[in-house]
Amino acid sequence: MASTLRHPATLLWLLLAGATILSWFLSGHSASNHALATVSVILIALAKIRLIIWYFMEIRHAPAMWRWIFDGWLAVVGIALIALYLALR
Amino acid sequence: MAEATSPQAERKAHLPGEAGIWLFILGDMIIFGMFFVAFIYYRAQAPALFDASQARLNADLAVVNTLLLLTSSLFVVLAVEAVRRNLVARARRLLMAAWLCGAGFVVIKIVEYREKSAQGINLLTDDFFMYYYMYTGIHLVHVLLGLAFLAWLIAKCRTATAADTPSFEVGASFWHMVDLLWIMLFPLLYLVK
Numbered sequence: 001m002a003s004t005l006r007h008p009a010t011l012l013w014l015l016l017a018g019a020t021i022l023s024w025f026l027s028g029h030s031a032s033n034h035a036l037a038t039v040s041v042i043l044i045a046l047a048k049i050r051l052i053i054w055y056f057m058e059i060r061h062a063p064a065m066w067r068w069i070f071d072g073w074l075a076v077v078g079i080a081l082i083a084l085y086l087a088l089r
Numbered sequence: 090m091a092e093a094t095s096p097q098a099e100r101k102a103h104l105p106g107e108a109g110i111w112l113f114i115l116g117d118m119i120i121f122g123m124f125f126v127a128f129i130y131y132r133a134q135a136p137a138l139f140d141a142s143q144a145r146l147n148a149d150l151a152v153v154n155t156l157l158l159l160t161s162s163l164f165v166v167l168a169v170e171a172v173r174r175n176l177v178a179r180a181r182r183l184l185m186a187a188w189l190c191g192a193g194f195v196v197i198k199i200v201e202y203r204e205k206s207a208q209g210i211n212l213l214t215d216d217f218f219m220y221y222y223m224y225t226g227i228h229l230v231h232v233l234l235g236l237a238f239l240a241w242l243i244a245k246c247r248t249a250t251a252a253d254t255p256s257f258e259v260g261a262s263f264w265h266m267v268d269l270l271w272i273m274l275f276p277l278l279y280l281v282k
Contacts, residue, residue, distance in 0.1 A: 004167065013163040020155045020275075024148065027280035034282040041276040049269045056166050056265045063102040069115060077122040077273075081129050085281070088133030 012055055019044050035089065039082055046078045105169075106259035114266045117231075121270050124227075128220050128277050135216060140282060142217035145210065148279045150201050154194050155275050158268040161190035165239075165261045172249065172257045180257070181246035187264070188239045191232060198229055221278055228270055235260075235267045 004010060023041040030037030053070045054060045060067070104111060132139045164187035171180035205211070205218075212222040238260045245256065 007167065009163055009166045009170075013159060016159050017156055020152060020159065023276055023280060024152050027148075027276070027282065030282060038281045041280045045273050045276045048272050052162065052265055052269045052272065056162050056268075057262055058103070058105050061102060062104045066104055066111065073115075073118055073122060077125060080122075080126045081277075084126065084129045084133065088130070089136070 009055070012051060016048050016051060019048050035086065038085060042078070042081050042085070046074055050074055106255050106262050110259045110262055114262060117266060118270070121273070124224055125273055125277055128224070129281070131216060131220070132281070138215055139217045142215055142221075143279065143282075145205075145208065146221070146279055147201060147204060150197050151275050151279045154197050155271065157190045157194045157197070158271050161187045161194070162265050162268045164190065165264050168242075169254070169257050169261045172254050173251055175251040177246045177249050180249075181243055184239055184243045184246065188236060188243065191236045191239065191264075194232055195229065195236070198225065198232075224274055224278065228267070228274060231267045231270065235264045238263055 023044050026037045026040050026044075050071075053074075059070050164183045168180040168183035168187065171177070171183060210218055212219055242257055242260045245253065249257075
């Protein structure tokens with residue numbers, strides 16, 4: 001039990017849960033600057049997804065091709081979301 | 090199996106499970122990637138309507154659901170590690186905990202759908218709710234498939250050994266994908282303003 005609590009995956013889970021709460025807070029307290037809050041929550045989501053792919057899905061140990069494919073997905077989706085959001089507002 | 094759990098950086102490259110599941114995961118992620126981008130594009134065509142409809146959602150339930158999927162993923166990570174160490178009884182308990190968190194997600198999603206239905210909201214209410222129901226509905230189908238996969242692995246634990254690790258890795262990888270797709274659906278549908 002103690003080893004589970006100190007497990008790297010458990011610490012990562014704490015970070016992911018904390019980031020979720022932070023996104024919620026940012027979105028609820030963004031009366032003055034919606035764009036900053038929105039870009040922040042999208043970036044936080046991308047960072048969370050990268051951590052899940054890298055550590056939970058163990059892609060950090062996968063052949064280089066797969067690491068590039070997933071980072072490529074993150075880059076394309078991230079840039080498209082943020083660029084479209086900012087350009088069309 | 091020592092090399093698979095060693096912290097050394099120069100270990101042999103290893104893709105969990107088998108290549109087939111990764112092609113499936115990649116295909117699903119590309120489709121959802123297009124869903125995400127389409128949502129941001131169509132939101133920009135009617136931002137006032139999207140903001141007004143978003144305000145009718147219950148973000149608290151979505152936060153709880155995000156935490157449930159993250160917790161479920163943690164249990165699955167620990168379960169795969171247990172199978173690798175041939176601790177299948179421990180893996181079984183962890184997978185059951187993961188399954189319960191996933192089932193909790195489904196229950197909360199149903200509560201949310203019923204809440205919307207009671208407010209007279211449905212797929213045809215407006216564009217925002219069309220995307221909301223389409224995206225969360227397709228995602229929910231993935232959750233149900235993942236739960237069926239986890240249930241199969243729980244049953245498999247009765248006879249499994251460390252040699253069955255690839256099956257567990259396939260199920261785990263699919264489940265983590267279900268988690269990560271929700272990680273982007275949550276801010277897009279509930280938080281983006």
